[in-house]
Structures are given as structure tokens and as C-alpha cells.
Amino acid sequence: MRNWGGAALCGAALLVPCIVTAAPQRPDSLSFTVVAPHSVRRGEPVPILLRLTNTGTRTLNLYLTGRTITFDIIVARSDGHVVWRRLEHVTSQQIVHVKTLAPAETFEMKDVWKATVEPGDYTLTGVIPTDGPPLRTTSITLRIPP
């Protein structure tokens, strides 16, 4: 979001009492996390949840993309090699979706990855494209035991 929304909409009583944008700098009041099991057996489906929460006291308007909000999940080996990326080789509609999050409200996105990879430790990272730099979670580790 490049200046148009934050100042222009804040106080305009259009959508919300006040608007703060997520991008290019994520507000301190926004929590974005990825949730998945710590360990799964090889070949099993891995449920992956991305959770976006407004932890502040003001309503946030987030400038995300897609009519249905677009999100990416990146699974990588411990050496950084990406073994799965949800949005790889797909074409997405390039529309901005203004997503409003009230204080304490959480928005969740889910997908399942089938762990058909060699045993080892893998990192999972969630990404949400915006109209500026994307939102990214801190990576978590998934273990696939031998």
C-alpha cells in the first residue's frame, strides 16, 4: 500500500473508523504465523495453517491480493532447497483485496501438503502477497523421521 489508503481512508468513515496498512511495513499490531505438526511420517498429509491476527486496538485494513485471498506456503530442506511451493507455476488474478481485521480478529488460510520427500528436517514458511512487499511468517521446522 503506497500512501493512498492509510491517510485517505483514515477518519473517512468509509469502511472502518481508522485504517492502517499492512504493507510495505507490517504494523506492530499484526501477528502472522504458520502452524503445522512438529513431525509427520513420510507420505502423510501435512495440514498447514496460516494465521493472521490483529493484536492491536485499532482496525486494520490489509491490502492483500486475489478475489479469494492469495497465500503461499514454502517448504524447504534444511539446506534451503525448496521442495514445494503452493503458488509455483500458477497464474493469479492481480486484484487488490482490502481485508479488514478488527482488533483481536483472526483470519486463517489452510492447505495440505503431502510429505512425499526424504526424511529430514524441513522449514515451513507462510507468505501473503500484498500490493507492496509480501507478509512472511517466521519459519517453523517440520521433522520427517526415517
Add this chain to the structure above:
Amino acid sequence: MSRHSNAVRLLAGAALVAVAACSDSTSPPSKEPVPVLQAAQSPDLATLARAVPGFGGLFLDHGVPTVYLTDASQRGKVERALGAFARGRGFAPSEIKVLAGRYAYGDLDRWFQQVSQEAFAQGGIVFVDLDEASNRVLVGVERGASHANVRSLAARLGVPAEAIVTHDVDPIQYAATLQDQVRPVVAGLQIHFGNFLCSIGFNAVSGGQNSFVTASHCTNTQGGVEGTQYFQSLSSQANSFIGTEVADPVYFRGGVCPRHRVCRYSDASRAAYAAGVSFTLGGIAQTSGPNNGSLTITGTFGVTSKGTAVVGDVVNKVGRTTGWTQGAVTNTCVNTGVSGTKIVQLCQTFVSAGVGGGDSGSDVFGLTGGTSVRLLGVLWGGNSGGTQFVYSPLNQVEQELGPLTVF
């Protein structure tokens, strides 16, 4: 020149220090206290005018400190007053250029204040400046507006006619971006509907109806007409309503459409402009250059033809998120599945160029010389890396929306 002089005049109100003891040791001795400038400081011209009788203005002429004097015998005072200033710019005091001035700075300043007070009430006045570089009061008049009014005003105020110079100038406006409210409406600008933002593809006339084209998915429901209302650039702004969706064919099944999917040949829709909304047929907002990330509008492209592209052609788009991007066509006539939907867009064109969320609906065009462009289609999609965009060719847009006059 006047920009220089303005900058000098506006800078450093307290630049002069009237302490004779601090005069440069190489300056001729003087019994009078003479203002002395620190080298890095710019002079306060009003103070300078008090110190140097007949002073009429200071400016840099191709870098050379230059002064107007109505009385050339005051040169010595100029050199003392501006010695440090000159040295700070690499010149000896003796190298300060003195020009014959007709008017003293004090008179010019008084006339400047009088004209400025009254001129803006007349309309068509862009600026009033005490132009140190011309030893006159300079009035910028909007092109097409009357200069005679300024002269009449000067006469009424008792300002000598020769002391006023008028120039035709363009109006000075805030630098608008693709995300600002801009009129007349041109392609590439942000549009707002519901909780979504997209870009305008191009202006068009269809069956006598003034219109703009954007993406089909930039409507309340993709496929089918439900009267989406559009605002430019935001609904929260005054006078931002620009039009209503009037054409958006439904997606079809069967035939060439893959099983269990719905298809169209273009992701395009048409909206009719609301009465009174100004727009430029064939106009596409131009930024400072391709692939530089700028969203600031610097000009306008003009559509002069319609066309198609082949693999290898370099094409462009201007959209509200990533601005003007440019790259080569990599694939044509690609049946393209749309992520998260059952939609397949048939026979689309891929381009290796930047794209971002909010660019949907953008114009796609080829440069044909100067600011003339050939309209090629409507952007609707892109890859996750933002390095490849997908557009619907213009001939397919017209196949589905009907014939369009676009320039």
C-alpha cells in the same frame, strides 16, 4: 534563472552578519559597517539592499555571482558585502559581475507585494515572482489567459509597465500518482469497487456510450452484469464515482472449454462513464520510465492504433501497483488456468515483465514512436514472483464486448 533567484531569495534569512571587524582582510578598508557573509551562506537580499544603495538583485549567471545595480559606483560595496559569498563559490570579489539595473530591489519588492496581493483574484495567474535575474516583477499567466489584465492591474497600482514581465506558463499541480484521483480519467489509474482495487484498461466508445474497460474479475461478480459501481481513485473521495458496469459476458462450459471448467476468451468487462466525468479517449498515464517502480504520472501515452503481439515483441503496461513495466512476449494463445477458480482463460498472452496485485485491468500496449502506442489488450494475471503478466488480446476483448472505438 528565476528558479535560482527564488531559491536564493528564500534562503537564509539571517545570513548577513553586520560586523565590520569580521571583514575579509583583503577587502579595502571601509568606515561603514558592511554586511559580511559566511561563505556557505546565501544572502538576505533585503539586508543587502539596505547595505548597497541601488542594489537591484543577486543571482548566479552560469555560476558567476551577478548583481544588478542602478548606480554602478556602488560596486565596491557589493564586493565587500558579497566577498565571502563569491569566494565560497570559487570567485574573487572582483569577479562579481555587475549589470546595469533599472529598478532598486526595494521598489521591486514593494511592487511584488502589491501585485501578488491583487493578481490572484483575477484568475489565470500561476505565480508572481520578484525575479532577481531580470530586475523585474515576473507574473506567470496560465496559457490562454489574458496578459492585459496584469498590465491593467499594474497601471492601477502605479507600478511602471516596464517593471512587469508576463510569461505564458503551464499550471502548477501536485505531482499525481496512478493511485490518486486524476481527471480527465486515463488508462492505468486506480479504480475502487467494493473491497477491491484494480486499474483502468482503456477508455472506449461502444455504441455511442462513453466507457472504460477493465478486467472481468474487477467486477462484483466475474462474468455477468450486476452493475458494479466504480470510483476513481477511492469511494471516500469527493466526486470519485466514475461509472457503472454494463458489459461482462458470462463464462461458458463445453465446446473448446476443458471439462469441469468454465471459460472465456478475455478477462474483460466494460463500464459506462457517469455523466459529467471527463476522460481522454486513447489516453494512458505515463510515468518516468519502464521498470523503475515509479507511480508518479509525468505525461500521457496516446493510443493511435490497435494490434496484436507475437512472441518476442516488447510490450508495456501501466497499472496502479507496479506502474509502467515492459518486457517481451514469451507465449501466445495460452489456455490459462486461474489459481483458486474453475476458470480457464482461452488463448491468452504471457509477458516477461513486472506485475503486482492491483494491476488487474491494466492496459497493455506497444510503443510505436514518441508517445504513440498500439493498444494490445487487458492485463488480468501474473505469477507469484511478480515477474510475468498475462493479458487478454484486444481482438478477443472486442469479440466478447463488441466493437470498441479506443482512439
